[in-house]
Amino acid sequence: MENEIIKYLSRYIPVTKELEEAISKSGFIQCFDKGTLLVEEGKFTQKCFFILKGCVRNYYIKDGEEKTTEFYTEEQAIIASANGKNIPSTYYLECMEPTIAAVSDPEFEEDMYRKFPELESLSRVMAEKILTKQIETFAEFKMASPEERYLNFLTTRPDLIQRVPQHQIASYLGIKPESLSRIRKRIMK
């Protein structure tokens, strides 16, 4: 899987022999079983994940109920766990499938950025791109009716329909499960 990371990077920057070697030796690719919790409420972590294969669900427990707020799949970065060192996590990250991810922490990143400044430039550009997309998605969410949200979801994340349970999709879209069932029936007609 180190090859996957190198292939991904070389779409954006020239990958030198030195960078390739540093990545191959880093051992930062990890495999997780389905059901693994990468982060738990109340625990401390500063890890970041870049998903090569699999699906990770972000959820909170509020009033005893799970509230799904995000799904991360292939080629998505989870930097949400970039909490401060002494701030306990308020949420969970659960592998919905066997998942392979590049896992890093601030020390590893700082070290890589020092050796390969072009990596930091890429990280800056990526963070800005993800942020722009995130702001857009949030704006669309605010403006859309529940039906529009679901139609938008079908267009932008069609793979998730098969990968995660419907009640989690409802929660993710901020819709009651009954309402989502009604919307689906209406659309099928």
Next chain:
Amino acid sequence: MENEIIKYLSRYIPVTKELEEAISKSGFIQCFDKGTLLVEEGKFTQKCFFILKGCVRNYYIKDGEEKTTEFYTEEQAIIASANGKNIPSTYYLECMEPTIAAVSDPEFEEDMYRKFPELESLSRVMAEKILTKQIETFAEFKMASPEERYLNFLTTRPDLIQRVPQHQIASYLGIKPESLSRIRKRIMK
């Protein structure tokens, strides 16, 4: 106002004489009258803004109605306008007050990053921080009831109550104006 930028930067990185001079000479601080549209739907821009003084509203026009999705105030960066070169904007950015901002574009930034790599590191860290905050805010929005959203707003952005009209706050919180009035009355009691 160049001093303000330098003061802000020096909270995070050592500001050398060279960097201070480059900023002073850059002329990238601009003043905008109240009502100025920094970006309009259908227009092209790649400008980014860092607000030193003032308030900028992000809104869309949907079905003939303005939908407010964000307010940016002092020390907030608007990188939402980092669209691709050939992608027309889908939204508006309007100065709600006389506004002073540092205005940059990709060419200016690339040039500064080349000369002052520590600036690019800071931008990377900032983008990741803003992204983490944005993801958290979105998750909270999804999970919260309208009343919880308003209470949260009172805590996190209390200054905005005095700075922008109530119907725009309602739109920003994804609440109908009538519902916001009811919530406010309930809370006052």
